[in-house]
Amino acid sequence: MLRALDLAEALDEGDITPQAVLELCAEAIAAREAELGCFEHLDLDRARILAARRPKGPLGGLPVGMKDIIETAAMPTAYGVPAYRDNRPVADAPIVVMTEDAGGIVPGKTVTTELAFLNPPKTRNPHDPRRTPGGSSSGSAAAVAAGMLPLAFGSQTSGSVIRPASFCGVAAMKPSYRLLPISGVKPFAPLLDTLGLMGARVADVAFGLEAITGRPLRVDGQDFGTPTFGVTRMPFAGSAEPEAEAALRQAIHALGKAGASVVDVTLDDRFAAAHDAQRTISLYEAAQHLAFEHRRHPEALSPTLRAALDEGRAIPVAAFDAARSIANKARKATHALFEPIDVLLTYAAPGPAPLADTTGDPRFNRLVTLLGLPAVNVPGCRTDDGLPVGLQVVAAFGDDQRALAAAAFLERALAATSAA
Amino acid sequence: MLRALDLAEALDEGDITPQAVLELCAEAIAAREAELGCFEHLDLDRARILAARRPKGPLGGLPVGMKDIIETAAMPTAYGVPAYRDNRPVADAPIVVMTEDAGGIVPGKTVTTELAFLNPPKTRNPHDPRRTPGGSSSGSAAAVAAGMLPLAFGSQTSGSVIRPASFCGVAAMKPSYRLLPISGVKPFAPLLDTLGLMGARVADVAFGLEAITGRPLRVDGQDFGTPTFGVTRMPFAGSAEPEAEAALRQAIHALGKAGASVVDVTLDDRFAAAHDAQRTISLYEAAQHLAFEHRRHPEALSPTLRAALDEGRAIPVAAFDAARSIANKARKATHALFEPIDVLLTYAAPGPAPLADTTGDPRFNRLVTLLGLPAVNVPGCRTDDGLPVGLQVVAAFGDDQRALAAAAFLERALAATSAA
Structure with a gap:
């Protein structure tokens, strides 16, 4: 994979040019795009012209992919719908301008599922092309995993950033609700829709988010101390597969060896109700x-999708309001939840990537998205077959840097025990 | 003016056809559109075809205008920017589909100021064409006031629904934040942007909002009791002109005669700080x-606009976060504020419509928009020159029907004292 932080440092020191970075992407794309189908639209010639201008800003010319529900004026935006193939929005979404203002180059639009829902797209998992990369940010996760892009944006309404990142073995963050501007992104359920960023390692994602938002989010080169992790298996969400449970146990073991406190946390009935409410809010x-x-x-x-929208349209407005009220109660309950811990640790997905007739299940992501909490997928675990299995680290609302720092801590702890 | 509620009842009873209602609009448009400039795009032929189909739903074929920052697939959407003249979005904004699902017909797009900011557009005030209709929902307010449309949507980030309604002498509601879906509407400041509806009387607006949202909002034919009004002059927002002060005194007098309790309310420093924070949030x-x-x-x-955006871009992220924190504290403080009263009563605008080299000042609307509270403009007062001066009625978050009921009470009280 292409490491954004290392490449940005090399760009900054003049050890590599933006053109050379782009050619690394182009080589990986040439090698595997036909097999993996990560891009809905790709314009490497335009990207080469932009790279030759040596963009200023902390990204210094790094390529950044945009999920094809994010509107772009220079490239079509089809939202995963064939009938919208020729759609050319008049303006870029704010996140595109912010990325370019930070020195990023957008070489292409990555594949999204149809309108960011569940229908499997053409994209395949780089670790096993019979399998799904997850969804709905399918192309962004697969492209980062295949070394085609150092950074790529996705979006999450239920589990569409963390789940594909877990399946593809990349780091990813879904920040706090509205930390990143969602306008110019095709909505699915605005009370939930959240942009997220994917990269090779947690530090790469943190670097990219700091560069683009101007907020202190980096976690490299600083000591954030030893976090306290609260483990939950979210029983109300259903069960995990043995591979996900094994990854969670491996993480708990690695954290213990690294000196972190790991405690069990129970999410009470308010959170169970909120987990159910997420589906109502999403479909309505x-x-x-x-x-x-x-x-x-x-x-x-x-x-x-039609069946889901039929179901959503049949939800009475009172049921929607009741679900929102449940969500608000659970959001308030998070304050006490995080008092004794720095972050929650839980499954990122029910197991490794399934076969490509599905994009997998977001059941361990729904609650976190509804609560608007910052969540990070930490890669590092593998099944016996070599398939990635991620872990989800979640912090209190607005504690995005804490989530990233704890995720980086876990990432290092897993690497240390794997190496041992 | 065209009264939506009365027309809908006549449509329902077969006393008038949708085509005949549309021709009432067409006549008013033919009479005054050249002088007033309410429409950015008008397609009466298409509307006639739709009217002939006798739309089902509670609106029964009523024409409803859409401010031209609201995206439509069947008509261009220019956002008040000449360079966007030919923009044809691929999809209607949700509010358009909801309006049509309720039996509404969209005959045209009403003039917006440039990107919903302050720059005066071509539209003029029907009560005095030398004067502004207000902004940014200029065309919607003027079209309703001139009898060209029974209902029209605008949007408000600072005061862009309540202020033009006050200047044009129409009823209008800016509902609670996110009661109406804002997606597919060009954003200015999403933490503030709110759609609102204009009509002849408060009951017409309430009827339209109930028809479109499916929520209980109507205030006709029901007894909501006698509300308690809390009067504030929002001293932190600056002073009102004598005409606005006279209208407020007239309202207080009329409410007293109608048997309502009217008490003075002081908005403390938390609200003064929030008033200032609104500008920071809006520009950032x-x-x-x-x-x-x-x-x-x-x-x-x-x-x-360029100067405002330059200023907004120079606001540090920490100042934006501080403003949001101030806003959150003030939102929490509204719970106690509304305990002893049903609604707040205050100025809708600093005075009557000024000359057309400005769209007027939103200073008495900024706080209410930031707090996300439902606000209604109540028409009924006039200056000695016959210019309308509205009053603003504000309820607690989510108490939209209470705001409408109290506004209708005030509207009746004003009519009773004017008639006496």
């Missing part, structure tokens, strides 16, 4: 925000 | 969300 809002596609062009939608 | 977010226009096409923007 999707039926409202995808109303044009649902009511005017249902024939352009997959049966899977 | 505008610089972020209009980044494409600001950084890539500054030459296409007015000097006024």
Whole structure:
């Protein structure tokens, strides 16, 4: 994988040029794009022109992929819908301008599932092309995992950043709700929709987010101390597969060896109710925000999405309001939850990537997304077959740097025990 | 003016056809559009075809205008920017589909100021064409006031619904934050941006909002009791002109005669600080969300807007976060504020509509927008020159029907004292 932080340092010191970095991407794309299908649109010639201008800013010319629900004026934006193939928005989404202002170059749009829902797209998992990369940020996760991009944006409404990152073995962060501007991104359920960034390691993601937001988020070169981890298995979300449980145990073991405190945490009934409420909010809002596609062009939608929108439209407004009230109560309950711990540690996904007739299940991500909490996927564990299995580190609202620092701590701890 | 509620009842009873209602609009448009400039785009032929289909739903074929920052697939959406004249979004904004699902017909896009900021547009005030209709929802307010439309949507980031409604003498509501879906609407500052609806009387607006949202919001034909009004002059926002003060005194007098309790309310320092914070949040977010226009096409923007975005971009992220924290504290403080009262009563605007080289000042609307509270403009007062001066009625978050009911009470009280 291409390490954004190391490449940015080399760019800054003149040890490598933006053009050379872009050619590293181009080589990986040439090698595996036909097999993996990470891009909906790719414009390397335009990227080469931009790279030759030696962009200023902390990213210094690093390529950054954009999920194809993020609107771009210079490239089409199809939202994963074939009928929107030729859509050319008049303006870039704010996140695109912020990325370019920070010195990033957008070489292409990565594959999204249809309107960021569950229908499997063409993209395959670099670790086993029979398997899904996850969704809905399928192309971004697979492209980073295959070394095609050092950084790529995705978005998460239920589990669409953390789950594909787990399946593809990349680091990723879904920041606190609205830390990154969501406008110019096709909505699914605005009370949940959150942009996220993927990279090779936690420090790469943190570096990219600091560069783009101007907020203190980096975790390299600083000592954040030894965090206290609170472990939860979120029983209300259903069960994990043995491989995910093994990864969680491996993480707990590694943290103990690294000197961290690891305590068990129980998420009470308020959180169980909120987990259920996430589905209501997601489907109700999707039926409202995808109303044009649902009511005017249902024939352009997959049966899977159409059925979900039908279900969402049938939810009474009172049920939606009740779900929001449950969500608000659970959000308030997070304050006490994080008092004795720095972060939560839990599954990132139910198991390794399944076969590609699904994009997997977001059940361990729904609650965290609803609560708006910053969440990081920490790569580092593998199944016996070599498939990645990630771990999810979650901090209190607004504690994004703490989430990243604890995730980096876990990442180092896992590397130390694997090496031993 | 065209009364939506009465027309809908006549439509429902078959006393009038949707085509005939549309022709009422067409006549008013033919009479005064050249002078007033309410529409950015008008397609009466398409509207006639839709009217002939006799739309189902509670609106029963009523025409509803859409401010031209609201995206439509069937008509261009220029966001008040000449360079975007030919922009054709691929999808309707959710509010458009919801309006059509409720039986509404969208005959045209009403004039917005440039990107919903302050630069005066072509639209003029129907009560005195030398004067501004207010902004940024200029065309919607003027079109309703001139009898061209029974209902029209605007949006408010500082005071862009309540202020033009006050200047034009129409009823309007800015509902609680996010009661109406804002996606598909060009953002200015998403923490503030809120859609609002204008109509002839408070009951017309309430009827339209209930029809479109499916929420209980109507205030006709029900007894909501006698509300308690808490009067504030928001001294931290600056002073009102004599005409606005006279309207407030007239309202207090009318409420007393109608048997309502009217008490003085003091908004403490937390609210004064929040009033100031609104400007920081608005400009910081505008610089972020209009980044494409600001950084890539500054030459296409007015000097006024460019200067505001320059200022917004220079605001440090810590100052933005501090402003959000102030806003959150003030939002929490509203719970106690509304305990002894049903609604707040205050100025809707500093005075009557000024001349058309400005769109007026939103200083009595900024705080209410920041707090996300439902606010209603109540028409009924006039200056000696016959210019409308509105009053603002504000309820607690989520108490939208209470705000409408109290506003309707005040509207009736004013009519009773005017008639006496």
